[in-house]
Amino acid sequence: MRIKTMDELFVETLKDIYYAEKHIVKALPDMVKKAHGGELKKALENLRSETKEQINRLEKAFEMLDVSPRARKCEAIEGILRESEEDMAAIEDEDVRDAGMIGSAQAIEHYEICRYGTLIEWAKDLGRNDVAALLGQSLEQEKNADKLLTQIARSTTNRLAAGGAAA
Amino acid sequence: MRIKTMDELFVETLKDIYYAEKHIVKALPDMVKKAHGGELKKALENLRSETKEQINRLEKAFEMLDVSPRARKCEAIEGILRESEEDMAAIEDEDVRDAGMIGSAQAIEHYEICRYGTLIEWAKDLGRNDVAALLGQSLEQEKNADKLLTQIARSTTNRLAAGGAAA
Numbered sequence: 400m401r402i403k404t405m406d407e408l409f410v411e412t413l414k415d416i417y418y419a420e421k422h423i424v425k426a427l428p429d430m431v432k433k434a435h436g437g438e439l440k441k442a443l444e445n446l447r448s449e450t451k452e453q454i455n456r457l458e459k460a461f462e463m464l465d466v467s468p469r470a471r472k473c474e475a476i477e478g479i480l481r482e483s484e485e486d487m488a489a490i491e492d493e494d495v496r497d498a499g500m501i502g503s504a505q506a507i508e509h510y511e512i513c514r515y516g517t518l519i520e521w522a523k524d525l526g527r528n529d530v531a532a533l534l535g536q537s538l539e540q541e542k543n544a545d546k547l548l549t550q551i552a553r554s555t556t557n558r559l560a561a562g563g564a565a566a
Numbered sequence: 567m568r569i570k571t572m573d574e575l576f577v578e579t580l581k582d583i584y585y586a587e588k589h590i591v592k593a594l595p596d597m598v599k600k601a602h603g604g605e606l607k608k609a610l611e612n613l614r615s616e617t618k619e620q621i622n623r624l625e626k627a628f629e630m631l632d633v634s635p636r637a638r639k640c641e642a643i644e645g646i647l648r649e650s651e652e653d654m655a656a657i658e659d660e661d662v663r664d665a666g667m668i669g670s671a672q673a674i675e676h677y678e679i680c681r682y683g684t685l686i687e688w689a690k691d692l693g694r695n696d697v698a699a700l701l702g703q704s705l706e707q708e709k710n711a712d713k714l715l716t717q718i719a720r721s722t723t724n725r726l727a728a729g730g731a732a733a
Contacts, residue, residue, distance in 0.1 A: 402657045405726055408666055411656075415649075474652075475673060478645025482582075485641075489578075490569045499575055502684040506642060509680035510673065517669040517719075524723040552684075556691040559572055 409521045410464065414471035416514045417457045421470055423507055424450045426480050430500060435493035436558070438551050439501065446504065446544055453511075453537045460530050479506050494559045501552045508545040515541060576688045577631065581638035583681045584624045588637055590674055591617045593647050597667060602660035603725070605718050606668065613671065613711055620678075620704045627697050646673050661726045668719045675712040682708060 402408050427447040434440040461468040483503035490496040515538040522531035569575050594614040601607040628635035650670035657663040682705040689698035 400656050402653075402662065402666070403659060405662055405665060405723070408657065408662055412669065474645035474649045475642070476645070478641035478643070479677075482641045486569075486578075489567050490575065492570060495569065495572055495575055498572060498688070499569070502579065502681075505684060506677065506680050509676040513673050513676035514669075516716075517672060520716075520719060521665070521723070524726070549683075549687075552687060556572070556688070559691070 405521065405525060409518065409525060410466055411471060412514065412518055412521070413457065413460060413464075413466075414469055415473045415475075416511065416518065417454070417461075417468060418470035418473040419476035419510065419514070420450055420454045420457060422473070422476055422480060423511075424454065426483070430483070430487070430504070433487050433496065434500060435497050436551070436555055438554065439497050442544070442547055442551055443500075443504065449540045449544065453540065456533055456537050460533055463530055463533070464527070475510060476507070479503070479510060483507070494555060497555045498552065498559065501548050501555065505545055505548050505552075508541050508548065511541045512538065512545065572688065572692060576685065576692060577633055578638060579681065579685055579688070580624065580627060580631075580633075581636055582640045583678065583685065584621070584628075584635060585637035585640040586643035586677065586681070587617055587621045587624060589640070589643055589647060590678075591621065593650070597650070597654070597671070600654050600663065601667060602664050603718070603722055605721065606664050609711070609714055609718055610667075610671065616707045616711065620707065623700055623704050627700055630697055630700070631694070642677055643674070646670070646677060650674070661722060664722050665719065665726065668715050668722065672712055672715050672719075675708050675715065678708045679705065679712065 402411055424447060427443055427450065431440055431443045431447065434443055458468045486499045486503060487496060490499050515534050519531045519534050519538060522528070522534065569578055591614060594610055594617065598607055598610045598614065601610055625635045653666045653670060654663060657666050682701050686698045686701050686705060689695070689701065
């Protein structure tokens, strides 16, 4: 694969995040199942339905650019998800596992925040404010999800502190 | 490896970012070499010396916790760096490659911002404000580096637009 122009780089990066979103949506049910706290379980379920919306938006973006929607292997998200699975398997205590899962979910969110941020800037540079606006909706969702996870992290570790496991 | 407590999760995550930083510092010279724009080259060189400082801080944190500094394989950063290498090899045009490299460098930064953010929260919960303050210095560096890369991205794509490659 050779990339020659910004337009091509844009499309390749769109394919990268498309692959990422499709893998995230597959990884989330297991995370929901393993989550202990009700708030976290709900947040991860919500993340799953938002990820589906984000996949739809990416397909719409491909359509707007007259490119067929194709995924391009994203090694970054594969690494992030593999690490998340390993951590989930390694942690015995339910509350400690929740804390670890929140950390993993935030690593996923940050990867997406970064990629959407880059794509939005490039879309604007390429004169595609319509595509930038569409992807901007996904970026906002990701940022809000990240904030919510930080809040849940605080209540999880408070619970841990109360139970003495964090002492 | 079994993780039972928040203290153990904290140390394991510290080992994860220690591995990440050590791999980033090794990957940066090649990125510096391949960068075309002077501003980007300088920013990546600066990132390298900051990464060395961050490694020193992590070693100091291990010392404060009375744990021997050890790296734990971080699949996430391996994926991010592999993707960055592939992109660099695939892009022919120097300015387009710079744009791609900035995107990769920001993916690296965001992974670190996220992990340091989590570690700082956990350190506070565990009553280690001293460790939190130390890691806070690295988090500030990462955030500033990310902002600088966004600025350089804008001037790079402006140059591209002027040259017509982004039209």
